[in-house]
Amino acid sequence: MKRIIVGISGASGTAIGIRILEALKKAGIETHLVMTRLGKKVLEDETDYTAEDTGKLASYTYSEDDFFAPIASGSFHSEGMVVAPCSMKTLAGIASGYTDNLLLRAADVMLKERRKLVLIARETPLSYIHIKNMKTVTKAGAVVIPPVLTFYSKPNTIEDMVMHVVGKALDQFGIDTKYKRWK
Numbered sequence: 001m002k003r004i005i006v007g008i009s010g011a012s013g014t015a016i017g018i019r020i021l022e023a024l025k026k027a028g029i030e031t032h033l034v035m036t037r038l039g040k041k042v043l044e045d046e047t048d049y050t051a052e053d054t055g056k057l058a059s060y061t062y063s064e065d066d067f068f069a070p071i072a073s074g075s076f077h078s079e080g081m082v083v084a085p086c087s088m089k090t091l092a093g094i095a096s097g098y099t100d101n102l103l104l105r106a107a108d109v110m111l112k113e114r115r116k117l118v119l120i121a122r123e124t125p126l127s128y129i130h131i132k133n134m135k136t137v138t139k140a141g142a143v144v145i146p147p148v149l150t151f152y153s154k155p156n157t158i159e160d161m162v163m164h165v166v167g168k169a170l171d172q173f174g175i176d177t178k179y180k181r182w183k
């Protein structure tokens with residue numbers, strides 16, 4: 001069975017992380033979830049889900065302090081990791097290699113093992129520091145996918161826009177979520 005690590009940090013757009021977990025479950029992928037403290041708070045503030053409900057969508061869920069979790073080690077094999085959403089603080093942690101929580105450690109492992117790392121980096125407007133950190137992680141091998149508005153798919157709802165970002169993120173792992181593609 002394929003495994004993907006999912007991180008949810010404290011940026012706006014936590015619904016994207018929830019929908020990614022649901023899509024991976026539907027695709028039969030084993031998921032390993034780590035939510036940061038702020039990730040849980042923002043998720044509960046901007047969605048109808050609790051952190052506990054969200055944890056149940058994953059095959060395995062870990063606390064951000066659990067450095068003994070399997071995903072803290074490169075010897076634990078996975079297809080890669082998606083951080084959705086990725087706050088500018090988490091982006092900075094990944095860019096600098098400052099792995100002081102399990103999400104950051106797991107992302108650092110992806111880069112050192114040359115595995116897929118997809119960051120749904122969310123902030124607007126962007127400062128020079130944010131852009132510099134995006135450049136650094138891109139040079140290190142990560143794929144930065146900002147959750148930007150999409151118009152060519154003629155979305156009717158916010159959910160349509162969310163599912164477009166989910167589709168773009170999971171395309172990186174070769175998982176087709178049947179979102180509205182350009183033809």
Ligand SMILES: Cc1cc2nc3c(=O)[nH]c(=O)nc-3n(C[C@H](O)[C@H](O)[C@H](O)COP(=O)(O)O)c2cc1C
Nearest residue numbers: 009010011012036038039042087088089090122123
């Ligand atoms: C409601 C809410 C929305 C936030 N949205 C963002 C955001 O879109 N992008 C961002 O970088 N930080 C955002 N923040 C700030 C982060 O939560 C904060 O920097 C936090 O330290 C991130 O920690 P984490 O990366 O460990 O989850 C938001 C905070 C709150 C309370």
